């Protein structure tokens with residue numbers, strides 16, 4: 001029973017969460033969609049997908065992956081997560097196709113991080129204007145991360 005965690009992360013929060021889940025599950029394979037969009041799913045029984053929200057939308061690579069692999073994903077044990085700063089429950093439901101959400105064993109938001117030392121100038125401006133935030137904010141939902149791996153682990 002092998003597990004694959006597929007993710008897309010701009011500043012590293014989703015990647016950190018993906019690594020925590022991989023460690024807790026004891027040896028999942030990690031694939032960053034920014035480096036590889038052509039991923040073979042046949043070797044895996046469990047697929048976890050994670051992406052972050054920018055201007056109300058999940059990152060394009062995640063959307064494209066879900067559309068392209070939809071049929072295969074419907075045959076797998078599936079877990080879905082997002083990282084964001086706003087209303088995670090609402091954004092999660094808008095981020096993945098309804099049928100994948102229905103099929104998933106677990107789907108949860110993990111919170112988010114805005115690190116002003118990492119953000120590029122354009123993103124800093126967007127955050128200041130749209131969210132009225134001008135310093136680093138960290139909101140990690142550790143309890144949701146724990147619930148997620150407890151739900152998806154194979155016992």
Ligand SMILES: Cc1cc2nc3c(=O)[nH]c(=O)nc-3n(C[C@H](O)[C@H](O)[C@H](O)COP(=O)(O)O)c2cc1C
Nearest residue numbers: 009010011012013014052055056084085086112113
């Ligand atoms: C330019 C910008 C736009 C964002 N837009 C949203 C948004 O519309 N809704 C939201 O909930 N979070 C938004 N966020 C917060 C990110 O989703 C959050 O920082 C997340 O942790 C990023 O994860 P990543 O570093 O893995 O990409 C935005 C962040 C940036 C920098």
